[in-house]
Amino acid sequence: MKLNRSPAMVVLRVLSALELISLAAILINRFTVHLPVVTSTGGPLHGLFYVSTILLALFLPLPRASKWLAAVPGVGGVLALWRAHRHTPAPADEPPSALDLTDDQRRLAIVIADRVTATLSSDTRIGPLSFAVPRGTITGLVGPNGAGKTTALRLMCALVAPSSGSILTADDPSGAAARMGVLIDSPGLLPSLTARDNLLVLTRLAGWQPAVADQALERVEMTSAGHRSVGTFSLGMKQRIGLAAALLADPDIVILDEPTNGLDPRGKSDLRVFLRELSAEGKTVILATHALDEVEELCDHLIAMDRGRVIFQGTPAQMRRMIPETVLCRAAGPSERDAAAAAFVDAGYAVALDRDAIRVTADTGHGAVLNRLAQKAGTTLTEITAERPTLEQAFLHLTSTRATSDAHACAGNDEEDLEVPT
Numbered sequence: 001m002k003l004n005r006s007p008a009m010v011v012l013r014v015l016s017a018l019e020l021i022s023l024a025a026i027l028i029n030r031f032t033v034h035l036p037v038v039t040s041t042g043g044p045l046h047g048l049f050y051v052s053t054i055l056l057a058l059f060l061p062l063p064r065a066s067k068w069l070a071a072v073p074g075v076g077g078v079l080a081l082w083r084a085h086r087h088t089p090a091p092a093d094e095p096p097s098a099l100d101l102t103d104d105q106r107r108l109a110i111v112i113a114d115r116v117t118a119t120l121s122s123d124t125r126i127g128p129l130s131f132a133v134p135r136g137t138i139t140g141l142v143g144p145n146g147a148g149k150t151t152a153l154r155l156m157c158a159l160v161a162p163s164s165g166s167i168l169t170a171d172d173p174s175g176a177a178a179r180m181g182v183l184i185d186s187p188g189l190l191p192s193l194t195a196r197d198n199l200l201v202l203t204r205l206a207g208w209q210p211a212v213a214d215q216a217l218e219r220v221e222m223t224s225a226g227h228r229s230v231g232t233f234s235l236g237m238k239q240r241i242g243l244a245a246a247l248l249a250d251p252d253i254v255i256l257d258e259p260t261n262g263l264d265p266r267g268k269s270d271l272r273v274f275l276r277e278l279s280a281e282g283k284t285v286i287l288a289t290h291a292l293d294e295v296e297e298l299c300d301h302l303i304a305m306d307r308g309r310v311i312f313q314g315t316p317a318q319m320r321r322m323i324p325e326t327v328l329c330r331a332a333g334p335s336e337r338d339a340a341a342a343a344f345v346d347a348g349y350a351v352a353l354d355r356d357a358i359r360v361t362a363d364t365g366h367g368a369v370l371n372r373l374a375q376k377a378g379t380t381l382t383e384i385t386a387e388r389p390t391l392e393q394a395f396l397h398l399t400s401t402r403a404t405s406d407a408h409a410c411a412g413n414d415e416e417d418l419e420v421p422t
């Protein structure tokens with residue numbers, strides 16, 4: 001058990017220790033012989049301890065029934081100390097720096113997860129998670145299978161109760177409680193009913209007008225198919241009706257789990273356009289996916305998860321910057337390549353040889369400088385290509401650094417360390 005080391009608790013412990021000495025002195029004086037101790041009964045120091053005991057009893061959250069007990073010299077401090085030990089918060093599983101949100105993140109957020117954990121079974125626990133979803137963004141929750149993305153979504157819409165920590169949803173700008181539309185797992189439609197009737201069931205349950213269902217159908221461009229049974233629909237059409245159901249309440253926050261799963265390229269593209277429209281209307285879209293290439297062009301904010309933890313949050317550009325950019329340079333032959341590589345190393349660049357090419361760790365703007373350096377070394381580069389890291393590379397880098405602290409930076413399979421020609 002870790003001790004609470006706040007100044008108040010330290011003072012409390014010192015007083016408790018002194019009170020114990022005081023109590024011992026009183027007992028010894030009463031039952032044996034009179035000893036000349038500083039805390040003898042009736043002395044000014046004992047008065048101080050007595051008062052401190054009463055103050056502690058009054059100001060600490062002790063149960064009312066035990067207050068009289070706490071007022072007995074020596075007992076109050078001991079009780080308080082015992083309670084302090086019992087109520088010392090459990091140490092966080094991760095250093096605070098990994099879990100604390102900045103003031104800006106909190107100010108701009110529509111959803112805030114604060115050290116939230118979820119216990120799914122005796123051996124499956126997600127979190128602690130701390131993340132903030134900025135209002136009005138399309139936020140992608142990314143990570144491999146089993147990372148905890150769906151659970152994080154379920155926590156956000158209260159389908160899973162946190163075991164500890166909290167999930168807060170900010171009010172909408174008018175001050176009303178933010179509304180959520182949720183599509184997690186399959187849309188859960190009744191196949192024998194028409195698309196319109198499926199939506200009407202939901203609007204009636206919620207006590208809304210039928211017009212709300214028609215507006216939602218129109219919104220997802222399914223008005224003409226609204227009279228058909230959902231059982232006859234393609235996956236993409238079912239997905240649209242699921243989206244219509246999620247939009248019935250005109251939500252401020254739209255939560256979608258793997259919305260493009262099973263959609264063909266056209267369906268994926270339509271969905272992306274649709275989600276951008278929702279975002280342009282000021283809605284916040286939160287979607288879980290493991291397709292990093294998909295979020296690259298759609299999302300303006302990312303929360304990356306791995307093995308039940310948040311490992312990154314920020315913009316896609318910030319995530320890409322987790323690994324250095326490189327410039328790929330090619331030369332006419334091996335001797336030209338080595339000469340150019342040596343010139344780059346002399347100029348302070350980190351380089352790796354990749355068959356007939358040199359991969360230089362440098363921002364994309366360094367191409368012209370590298371070209372000049374090669375010319376000075378008497379060689380001509382035949383190709384200079386800026387290589388922008390993909391989100392996938394950045395994610396793999398993040399997970400490999402986290403998984404093994406002893407893992408060394410991984411180089412491409414074909415790369416070898418540069419041997420500077422002599």
Ligand SMILES: Nc1ncnc2c1ncn2[C@@H]1O[C@H](COP(=O)(O)OP(=O)(O)OP(=O)(O)O)[C@@H](O)[C@H]1O
Pocket residue numbers: 120121124143144145146147148149150151152288290
């Ligand atoms: N109801 C549950 N009971 C027990 N374990 C669960 C439950 N739901 C999820 N899990 C486990 O919790 C972990 C996280 O699951 P979750 O579905 O949140 O991950 P995910 O990132 O959404 O995965 P995927 O991309 O495969 O959908 C997994 O190991 C999963 O097996």
